[in-house]
Amino acid sequence: MTTTTLALDIRRHTLQMVTRACASHVGGCLSIADLLAVLYGEVLRIDPQDPDWQDRDRFILSKGHACAALYAALAVKGFFPVEELEQFGMDGSRLTTHAGYAVPGVELSTGSLGHGLPVSCGLALAAKRDHKAWRTFVLVSDGECEEGSTWEAALFAGHHGLDNLVAIVDANGLQGLGTVREILNLDPLADKLRDFGWAVHEIDGHEHEQIRKALLEVPCVPGKPTAIIAHTIKGKGVSFMEHKLEWHYKSPSAEQLLAALLELGTPE
Amino acid sequence: MRAAFIQTLIEIAGRDDRIWLLTGDLGYSVIEPFVALFPQRYVNAGVAEQNMIGLAAGLALTGKTVFVYSIANFPTLRCLEQIRNDVCGHNLSVKVVAVGGGFSYGALGYSHHGIEDLAILRALPRMEVAAPADPVETRLITGLMAESGGPAYLRLGKNREPVLHATAPALKRGHPLAVRAGEKVAILATGGILEPCLKAAGTPCAMGKHPAVYSVPWLKPMDRQSIAAVARRFTHIVTVEEAQVCGGLGGAVAEILAELPAPHARLTRLGVPDIILENAFSQAAAREKVGITADAIAATIAALA
Numbered sequence: 053m054t055t056t057t058l059a060l061d062i063r064r065h066t067l068q069m070v071t072r073a074c075a076s077h078v079g080g081c082l083s084i085a086d087l088l089a090v091l092y093g094e095v096l097r098i099d100p101q102d103p104d105w106q107d108r109d110r111f112i113l114s115k116g117h118a119c120a121a122l123y124a125a126l127a128v129k130g131f132f133p134v135e136e137l138e139q140f141g142m143d144g145s146r147l148t149t150h151a152g153y154a155v156p157g158v159e160l161s162t163g164s165l166g167h168g169l170p171v172s173c174g175l176a177l178a179a180k181r182d183h184k185a186w187r188t189f190v191l192v193s194d195g196e197c198e199e200g201s202t203w204e205a206a207l208f209a210g211h212h213g214l215d216n217l218v219a220i221v222d223a224n225g226l227q228g229l230g231t232v233r234e235i236l237n238l239d240p241l242a243d244k245l246r247d248f249g250w251a252v253h254e255i256d257g258h259e260h261e262q263i264r265k266a267l268l269e270v271p272c273v274p275g276k277p278t279a280i281i282a283h284t285i286k287g288k289g290v291s292f293m294e295h296k297l298e299w300h301y302k303s304p305s306a307e308q309l310l311a312a313l314l315e316l317g318t319p320e
Numbered sequence: 321m322r323a324a325f326i327q328t329l330i331e332i333a334g335r336d337d338r339i340w341l342l343t344g345d346l347g348y349s350v351i352e353p354f355v356a357l358f359p360q361r362y363v364n365a366g367v368a369e370q371n372m373i374g375l376a377a378g379l380a381l382t383g384k385t386v387f388v389y390s391i392a393n394f395p396t397l398r399c400l401e402q403i404r405n406d407v408c409g410h411n412l413s414v415k416v417v418a419v420g421g422g423f424s425y426g427a428l429g430y431s432h433h434g435i436e437d438l439a440i441l442r443a444l445p446r447m448e449v450a451a452p453a454d455p456v457e458t459r460l461i462t463g464l465m466a467e468s469g470g471p472a473y474l475r476l477g478k479n480r481e482p483v484l485h486a487t488a489p490a491l492k493r494g495h496p497l498a499v500r501a502g503e504k505v506a507i508l509a510t511g512g513i514l515e516p517c518l519k520a521a522g523t524p525c526a527m528g529k530h531p532a533v534y535s536v537p538w539l540k541p542m543d544r545q546s547i548a549a550v551a552r553r554f555t556h557i558v559t560v561e562e563a564q565v566c567g568g569l570g571g572a573v574a575e576i577l578a579e580l581p582a583p584h585a586r587l588t589r590l591g592v593p594d595i596i597l598e599n600a601f602s603q604a605a606a607r608e609k610v611g612i613t614a615d616a617i618a619a620t621i622a623a624l625a
Contacts (some may be wrong), residue, residue, distance in 0.1 A: 127570050140470015153410060159381070166403060170371040172405055182382070201402070204371035211366075244445050 055260050058128060059089035063289050063316055064138055065124035071309040075149045079299030083224040083257070084191060086281055088125045090263040091155055100130035103156045106212035107186050110175050114168020115193035115222060118125030122158065124206035158235045166199025173205045175275035176217035176277075187270060189218045195227030197229060198236045200315060203248075211250020217272035218278045219250075221255065222287040226297055242281055250279045259280025266295040289316055321475040321512070322350050322419045325453035328462040329387060333358050338383060338413075338468065342376055344369050344390040350419075351389060373402035373414070380412035385466060392420040392434040394471065397443060407471045408446045414472075416441075421451060421475040421511055422562025423606035426597075427489050432566075433606075434475070438510070439567025441625050442475045442540045446491075448472040449539040451511035453482040457537050460491045476511040482512055484535075491497045494541035497548070502528055502532030506554040506585070506620055510536045510546075510569045513562045516607070518619065519614035531558070531621055539572055547576045553583040556624050558588045565591035590620060 053061075062085040065173045070078045090096075096109045120140060127134045132155070139145035146154040150163030160171055172190040179186055196202060209217055221241065225232050233237055242252045251273035255262040263282070272278040286300070287293030290312040304312060332351055333339040341354050341362045352605060355362045365372035369390065376386040388395050395416050407414045416608050418434060423430035441449050448468060452458040458476060463474040477522070489497050496508065500521055509517040514535050521531045534550065536542070536559075557577075561569040570589030577587055606614050611620070 113419070150467055161405065164405055166370070167374060167402065170374020170402070171378040174370065174375035175381060176378075177363065177375065178379050178382040179382065201374065202367035202368035203364075205374060208365065208368065208371055208375070 053093065055093040057266070058093045058125070058258075059080070059085045060316060061109055061128050062121050062124045064133065064313060065127070065134070066120045067126065067290070067304065067309055067312050069120045069137055069140040071304045071306070072138065073149060074303045075120065075141050076209065076301050076303065078304065079116040079195065079226070079296065080115060080118040080222070080292055080317040081226065082288045082290060082293065083284040083286045084118055085121055085223050085288070086258045086260060087099070087263060088121055088259065090267060092125045092129050094264060095267045096189065097186065098157070100157070103131055107184060109186050110159050110172070110180065110188045112162070112168045112172050112188070112190040114162055114190050115165065115196055116151035116162030116208055119149065122151060123147055123155060126155065126157040145200050154170045165193065165196040166201040169202050169205035171294055172217060172219070173209050173214060176214040177212065179216050180214065187216045187218065188218065191220045191222060193220055194223045194232050194238060194241070195226065197221065197238050197241065206248045209277040213275045215273070215275055218267070218270050218280065220280045222284055223281050224284045226286045226300065228300065230297065231264070244316045251276040252279045252281065254283065256283045257284035258288055264302060288293055291315060321452060321455055321458045321481050322479050324458040324623050325417065325462055325474070325476060326350055326354055328459045330354050331359060333361065333461065336385070336466065338385045340379055340384050340386045341587060342372055342386060342388045344372050344388050344394055346394070352487065353585065370402050373399040374406055376408035376414045377402070377410065380407070380414050381410065384538070385413040385415070385418055387415045389417045389452045391423060392418060392432045393437065396437050400440065404444055404470070408444050411446050411470055413469050415474060416472070417476065419472045419476045419478060419557050421477055422513070423601065423603045424478045425621050426603045426606040429600070429601045430598065433597065435563045437473070437475060438539050438561070438563045438569065440572060442567065442572065444471070446471050447540065449475070450537050451475040451512055451539065452537050453509065453514035453535045454481055456483055456485040456488055460488065461537055464491070464493055475511065481512050482515060484518065489529055491537065494538045494543045495546050496534040496536045496543070498532065499535050500533035502530045503533035503555060505529050505558060506555045506558060507531050507533045507617070508550070508569065508573060509533065509560045510539060511562055513560050513612055516612065516614035517560050517617055520617035523572040523614060523618045526617050529621055529624070536569060539569060542572050542576070544576050547573060548580050548584070551577055551580055554585045558583045558590060558617070558620060559590040560617060562590055563588040563606065564594070564610060566594065579584065588624065589619060600609060
């Protein structure tokens with residue numbers, strides 16, 4: 053399966069899951085679909101048959117509200133049956149609408165922002181001290197970079213030279229009530245991270261070749277943690293959702309779901 | 321207590337290479353022997369407690385047992401959500417250790433009064449909460465926590481607390497420990513405040529009463545049967561803690577008694593009321609201010625009908 057097909061699968065499943073569950077955050081799911089597709093398609097050293105394999109790469113979705121996309125990627129990769137995605141958000145299901153670690157392949161329950169990077173630093177430090185080759189990848193939102201804990205961890209990772217750690221920033225530019233730029237501006241984010249001791253790539257977070265190149269060149273600079281600022285579009289792939297704040301909250305209607313699926317097309 | 325803690329941790333770390341120690345840049349003249357012996361299992365996380373707990377969780381996710389050391393409210397309230405979500409949420413073997421429980425750092429002001437910790441940490445699912453009374457209990461509880469495999473909070477005083485147990489008692493997780501026999505009145509104390517409780521029980525001010533004294537190192541778990549047995553055997557229970565009575569030892573015992581069929585002991589709770597000490601008070605002066613000195617405890621007992 054190509055990463056393009058995987059990304060399409062993730063988007064299609066996500067839209068259906070969110071609609072069925074009347075859940076929120078579809079915009080932030082669609083913005084990370086390409087990143088997840090390349091990660092799960094070509095980068096992460098994982099074994100769906102053995103989710104707890106000790107030497108696996110760790111992936112943490114710190115922006116846990118986008119877990120529908122993660123669950124979809126995991127199901128398509130075979131961590132659990134794709135049919136189970138229909139249980140997303142249903143009473144008693146392990147597929148909570150923020151990432152839950154009861155789901156095979158999910159390393160950390162998230163939902164409150166600013167937790168993923170500190171825990172990832174702990175994982176990366178453990179691998180370093182234990183001389184293990186596995187790596188830790190963490191996907192954070194740009195809005196999440198307003199959390200102080202994210203910067204505590206950024207300082208730590210730089211200071212300790214955790215070059216087995218990769219933080220991907222889903223820079224879709226939108227947060228709860230507006231744009232990141234107007235609410236609490238992070239610019240220049242790349243410079244800030246460089247000042248904190250990180251090697252930084254800036255890429256188009258929907259161009260698979262760029263994502264692939266950045267993720268396969270880890271560590272970008274030996275002795276430094278890698279940050280990949282992925283410029284993305286909230287709602288990417290569904291024209292009426294793109295760049296729209298409301299899709300942080302709204303759940304698609306049946307008609308909207310149909311229109312979205314038609315626009316995305318079907319896998320070849 | 322902190323010396324007893326670090327000595328015990330060093331002993332355990334010598335035979336268990338899963339043991340790690342993290343500090344939030346505190347522990348001068350305390351943690352150095354651990355650092356010298358196990359530099360690869362030590363991290364100074366800097367003055368960044370939220371990240372420190374996240375680090376501990378990440379390390380524990382790989383199978384390590386991580387002790388996190390700091391003072392007063394810094395490793396607890398400052399990073400409460402990290403403890404709640406990352407540590408308790410994943411049932412990780414992270415042991416939060418705070419020195420300076422109660423008014424140990426009394427004169428440093430309210431920022432350094434560790435008085436709401438017991439109530440707040442006790443509310444977290446899966447969290448074990450213990451406040452040893454002396455170096456002997458500290459050693460035993462540190463050892464038990466290292467083996468437990470889950471989240472724990474160890475609340476210590478400072479240093480040079482007197483040894484209250486001549487011989488190592490048979491501590492059982494969650495159970496109170498009878499320290500002094502008596503009748504009619506039972507004093508239940510958690511943490512270093514056990515010392516003035518023992519003094520109070522032996523003072524003539526108790527007006528002919530001969531109170532029993534129990535050390536209650538564990539706020540959680542708290543064995544209901546043991547507390548119920550004390551409540552049926554005595555006419556009064558007096559809880560004493562260097563902490564907010566709301567939700568602390570007094571609160572925990574009250575919860576048990578409230579559901580216990582009568583007849584059972586009446587309850588009097590001594591500890592910190594709903595106030596903030598804004599002026600400088602040493603630990604002794606702060607205890608006097610809130611009525612938990614030996615004399616004040618004895619007077620309370622004497623006044624019981």
